[in-house]
Amino acid sequence: MLIVMKSGATDDDIARVVEVVESLGMKAHPMPGANRTAIGITGNTTAIDSSPFADLTGVAECVRVTKPYKLVSRELRPDKSVITVGDATIGGDEFAIIAGVCAVESREQTMSTARVVAEQGCKFFRGGAFKPRTSPYAFQGLAEEGLKILRDVREEFGLMIVSEAIDEPALDLVEKYADVIQIGTRNMQNFSLLRRAGQARKPVLLKRGMASTIEEFLLAAEYIMSEGNYNVILCERGVRTFANHTRFTLDLSLIPAVQRISHLPIIVDPSHSTGTREKVIPLSRAGAAVGADGLLVDVHPHPEQALCDGPQALLFDMFKEMVGEVRAIAKIVRS
Ligand code: PEP
Ligand code: MN
Numbered sequence: 001m002l003i004v005m006k007s008g009a010t011d012d013d014i015a016r017v018v019e020v021v022e023s024l025g026m027k028a029h030p031m032p033g034a035n036r037t038a039i040g041i042t043g044n045t046t047a048i049d050s051s052p053f054a055d056l057t058g059v060a061e062c063v064r065v066t067k068p069y070k071l072v073s074r075e076l077r078p079d080k081s082v083i084t085v086g087d088a089t090i091g092g093d094e095f096a097i098i099a100g101v102c103a104v105e106s107r108e109q110t111m112s113t114a115r116v117v118a119e120q121g122c123k124f125f126r127g128g129a130f131k132p133r134t135s136p137y138a139f140q141g142l143a144e145e146g147l148k149i150l151r152d153v154r155e156e157f158g159l160m161i162v163s164e165a166i167d168e169p170a171l172d173l174v175e176k177y178a179d180v181i182q183i184g185t186r187n188m189q190n191f192s193l194l195r196r197a198g199q200a201r202k203p204v205l206l207k208r209g210m211a212s213t214i215e216e217f218l219l220a221a222e223y224i225m226s227e228g229n230y231n232v233i234l235c236e237r238g239v240r241t242f243a244n245h246t247r248f249t250l251d252l253s254l255i256p257a258v259q260r261i262s263h264l265p266i267i268v269d270p271s272h273s274t275g276t277r278e279k280v281i282p283l284s285r286a287g288a289a290v291g292a293d294g295l296l297v298d299v300h301p302h303p304e305q306a307l308c309d310g311p312q313a314l315l316f317d318m319f320k321e322m323v324g325e326v327r328a329i330a331k332i333v334r335s
Helices: 011-023 107-119 144-157 168-177 191-199 214-226 254-261 270-274 277-289 316-334
Strands: 002-005 027-032 037-042 059-063 083-085 088-090 096-103 124-128 160-164 180-183 204-207 232-236 266-268 294-298
Touching: 002 011, 011 027, 011 037, 027 214, 088 096, 096 107, 096 316, 107 124, 107 144, 107 316, 124 144, 124 294, 144 160, 144 168, 160 168, 168 180, 168 191, 180 191, 191 204, 191 214, 204 214, 214 232, 214 254, 232 254, 254 266, 266 277, 270 277, 270 294, 277 294, 277 316, 294 316
Parallel strands: 096 124, 096 294, 124 160, 160 180, 180 204, 204 232, 232 266, 266 294
Antiparallel strands: 002 037, 002 059, 027 037, 083 088
């Protein structure tokens, strides 16, 4: 159920509704909007009776939610969510470019890439310290040492750090050092990890499972939000198809489909989806054109020496070209 408050409802009115919801053993999720606050209710095992709320001061209506997802939906929050990270935003007026190394390999590799990302006026830096690798023999990341390098990137360049947590112990560390916690495609349905991310007090970048439907994707975001963390950024990173000209098939149709249902921002990853740098610029352009809120892109000073995902990493010059192009496209689409 969703309780829609009147536009003039006071903080006390909202607090009273929350109190009544909690006294019934359920959880209340107030979502302030431009014109009104809506309060989502979770934790019920059967249909909720609206009578305890209907007559409370400030309540406009009690709406039964028919979809399996509640907190992610536009029914709860008609306006788009804008996620604020330091002085940067995702989902607002600015097109967010989250760029950086696939894996933090060394201080030099990370710092030189961060310098280029900052020089282009981007506000976010990505870098994996914990890498989910298909082979157990492949480079697994520098762990806490890598996170310390990322912390130094923020110190030096003022970039907001996005880094992946592959399990609960990693999440504790990523939450400590980074600004945004990334949950990768392979963990999209790791429900205990999603709940832990929901308890974190930092925004979460949730990548779509490589074979997930839109419903599964949104319900994964719902897991995070149901724990009280409403700062979720969705990311389309390609799905597995029969196509063998690309690593995964970037499903750009997901962007408008999600935007119709959900208030959450959604970005596009042209790097992990295509797997080859020649395709990254065209699909970055496409991501901006389709109305995504931003991009997640791999860059590397020497891709041929990269310990992870070298073939998809943009060279510095390609990255600069890409930034100029997508900004021009995003400006048209978003004006
Ligand atoms: C990544 O962004 O580094 C990554 C591993 O991506 P994905 O989870 O989409 O494969
Ligand atoms: Mn990668």
